[in-house]
Amino acid sequence: MKAVRIHEYGGPEVLTYEDAPRPAPREGELLVRVHAAGVNPADWQIRSGKRSRLTGPFSLIPGFDVSGVVEATGRGVDRFKAGDAVYGMLSLGKGGAYAEYVAGTAENFAQKPRSLGHVEAAAMPVAALTAWQALFDAAGLSAGQTVLIHAAAGGVGHIAVQLSKWKGAHVIGTASGRNASFLRGIGADQVVDYTTTRLEEVVAGVDVVLDCVPRDVDAATDAAAEQTLERSRRVLRKNGVLVSICAGPSPESAGSGVTEMYVLAQSNGPQLAEIARLVDGGHVKPTVNTVLPLRQARRAHELSQEGHTRGKIVLRVV
Numbered sequence: 001m002k003a004v005r006i007h008e009y010g011g012p013e014v015l016t017y018e019d020a021p022r023p024a025p026r027e028g029e030l031l032v033r034v035h036a037a038g039v040n041p042a043d044w045q046i047r048s049g050k051r052s053r054l055t056g057p058f059s060l061i062p063g064f065d066v067s068g069v070v071e072a073t074g075r076g077v078d079r080f081k082a083g084d085a086v087y088g089m090l091s092l093g094k095g096g097a098y099a100e101y102v103a104g105t106a107e108n109f110a111q112k113p114r115s116l117g118h119v120e121a122a123a124m125p126v127a128a129l130t131a132w133q134a135l136f137d138a139a140g141l142s143a144g145q146t147v148l149i150h151a152a153a154g155g156v157g158h159i160a161v162q163l164s165k166w167k168g169a170h171v172i173g174t175a176s177g178r179n180a181s182f183l184r185g186i187g188a189d190q191v192v193d194y195t196t197t198r199l200e201e202v203v204a205g206v207d208v209v210l211d212c213v214p215r216d217v218d219a220a221t222d223a224a225a226e227q228t229l230e231r232s233r234r235v236l237r238k239n240g241v242l243v244s245i246c247a248g249p250s251p252e253s254a255g256s257g258v259t260e261m262y263v264l265a266q267s268n269g270p271q272l273a274e275i276a277r278l279v280d281g282g283h284v285k286p287t288v289n290t291v292l293p294l295r296q297a298r299r300a301h302e303l304s305q306e307g308h309t310r311g312k313i314v315l316r317v318v
Contacts, residue, residue, distance in 0.1 A: 009049030038065025063097025143168030287311030
């Protein structure tokens with residue numbers, strides 16, 4: 001099969017489009033013919049060696065977001081059959097989405113939303129699971145509460161806006177001014193232009209903050225992200241919750257009356273099935289900013305690292 005692999009850590013240039021062995025499904029796994037693969041910041045953080053490093057010679061296929069069709073099933077799989085259209089988040093530490101075929105744990109997949117094509121479906125798993133687990137599992141967001149979502153127009157952020165609105169929350173999003181009308185169109189009640197407005201001057205009494213501002217881009221970006229968190233603490237009500245998908249809790253948060261936590265999304269087929277129902281019910285729709293062929297994964301990583309993409313970047317495999 002064709003795949004994009006890395007054999008060393010580095011910049012986008014280490015991504016190589018080449019022949020690779022086609023996997024076979026083991027017990028409890030699906031073999032999926034990949035139609036599209038989503039691109040996430042975690043992909044280039046792993047590629048650069050910022051997240052973890054393998055020792056010695058290696059061949060690693062990046063990517064966790066996948067949408068495709070079941071080619072075959074391993075022993076013990078009874079929820080799926082060959083020909084099923086599925087989407088899923090591949091196991092952390094394994095990846096493998098940037099390829100024509102991938103073998104993955106069946107429990108990490110769900111039937112693809114009927115209303116989405118494979119490109120749109122591939123934009124969903126990581127972003128939607130991250131938003132779901134941060135907002136509902138970690139923060140316990142409920143109807144009538146106010147949630148503040150940073151980087152609200154990004155991959156996770158724009159899904160979080162829609163999930164929060166579905167839950168019945170009052171939604172505030174931060175973004176650049178060019179994304180204001182987009183965010184209002186998907187359900188944001190208030191949009192704060194972080195380039196012109198000090199957050200604490202226009203926002204107060206927030207129950208939940210979701211921090212989706214990317215880290216590890218450059219020193220200036222990281223410093224701005226930390227300043228955003230500090231301002232977020234000022235607008236939270238007592239006993240509020242600050243959830244970051246990009247950074248761990250700050251030591252300064254101890255004794256502040258605010259609960260801070262870090263959430264790393266985990267694969268979860270049942271949650272993806274529930275999210276598919278919301279998509280098909282018209283409550284959530286992904287925005288795909290850029291679609292590139294698999295062989296142009298380097299360009300996809302360059303765009304992702306720039307950090308200003310609205311919605312998601314997707315690699316088309318078929």
